[in-house]
Amino acid sequence: MTNRVVITGLGAISPIGIGKDAFWQGLLAGKSGIDKITHFDASDFKAQIAAEVKDFNASDFIDKKEAKRMDRYTQFAIAATRLAFDDANMDLSKEDKERIGVFIGSGIGGIETLHDQYNTIFTKGPNRVSPFCVPMMISNMAAGMTSITFGLQGPSICPVTACATGTNAIGDAMRVIQRGEADVMVAGGTEACISPLPVAGF
Template sequence: MANRVVITGLGAVTPIGIGKDKFWKGLLAGKSGIGKITRFDATDFKAQIAAEVKDFESDDFIDKKKARRMDRYTQFAIAATKLAFEDAAIDLVKEDKDRIGVFIGTGIGGIETMHEQYKVILEKGPNRVSPFCVPMMIANMATGQTSITFDLHGPSCCPITACATGTNAIGDAMRVIERGEADVMVAGGTEACISPLPVAGFASMKALCTDMNDNPEKASRPFDKNRSGFIMGEGAGIVILESLEHALARGAEIYAEVGGYASTSDAYHITSPDPEARQPARCFTLAVKDAGLQMEDIDYINAHGTSTQLNEKTETAAIKKAFGVHAYKLSVSSIKSMIGHLLGAAGGIECIATALAVKHDIMPATINLDTPDEELDLDYVPNVSRKKIINAAISDSLGFGGHNAAILLKKFK
């Protein structure tokens, strides 16, 4: 029989606050973390706004010398992991570290390091490139550095599935514990790519919002008729997963049980979702089946909800296809309205929001939903957070390349 898996620690580094409590308080208040880009001069860019992490000091979490040898995305991962371990009240001195693993994914990796070192090679020549360039830049280093920092020797992996990355990392880590290969897993996603090339590239493909540069807090509008593109975000969302037996043995607080997980592929297009929504719908169905529940048991969906025309049409269609008439009884919301799109970190931070929703029976709102879209007719929890008994919820993520992933969390009983 598979081990039951529970969430016992939450680590959040986000545009609306660092730490679980600040993040959750900001969500419930409908706080926007979107503003003018400060990471670089975006004056000549079509998109000039983003959701940056404010007041992050790597020295608060990492030795200063070591931090200088890490890209910002890796710093975020280690900071969020430290916060998650503290929240879980795990004494690592007493743990068997061979039984603790790390699955942290990223969509892009150390792009800031790449920019900096290309500038060096162009201005000063190849012999001046930092010897730390490659280990700072490569996408697996958030997992590697986290394992090193906390001396963890269990299963180690870096999933990369674009915007589905964080959800895949948590789901795959769940399977490791279910199989009995680890007692504890550090899982989630991290991203720090508010830098010139990604912003210019996403804008060129018309994925970013470019018509709200003077009104950034209203720019991310999931499910709104006037939505016009996503907002780049950054940060990290890390959860501590444990086998139920391990968590109970140490008297841990449990936020939620990870009841189900599924992953499918559209196999349709490199960036556009399949308008028939067959595979995201099947992903919902498989996650519910994996949890041993019925579709009618789901109370809330923390949606991918990117604030793009195509995503919301497809995601709504998938929900209707999977849940039938029950789609009109469940509630759906997108926290990207407040924190933007954290790309590879989105699934991690949205899993945290979903766990807190299940724990506290309250759903964060979709802010800026001011003009209903007649094609989108579900309950999207507009503008104000709302109380609701949540026994089971799904956090879903949809990524470029056709990646679909869904995690089902249920109230621990």
């Protein structure tokens, strides 16, 4: 018989609401998160709509200095994790953090950082590229920074399977618990790809 795995806490940073309750009420009301793009000037684009996360303030969840060193997709992951721990009423100071892991995936990762730093290298030269460029950009930073922020020392992995990434992460995290490799897993997906290149590409 396999070990039973249950979801004990939920965290949502979404275009129809921030937090589990706002997200659920948005679903019940049939709220659409799709609207005109405001994150950048999309007036020259054929498609000018997207599902943006609005009213998100990273400093509500993360130290301002630390938030500046993270791409928006990583900020979303840490904020959602904090909300999930709160929802689960989990006091991490009483938990064995070596038995808590993180499987948070992203299809694209820090594409906004990549876009900004490409602009920097071509307009200002290589010496002006941020030393945080790579740590902000690569896809596994959401999982990595979540592990670091909360001091979680269990398995930490970033699945990258396009639009299936979040579900992939949850399924894989479940199996980690079933195998007895961790007692608790933070699992899900994060994306912040509403910037010129991805919108043009899609």
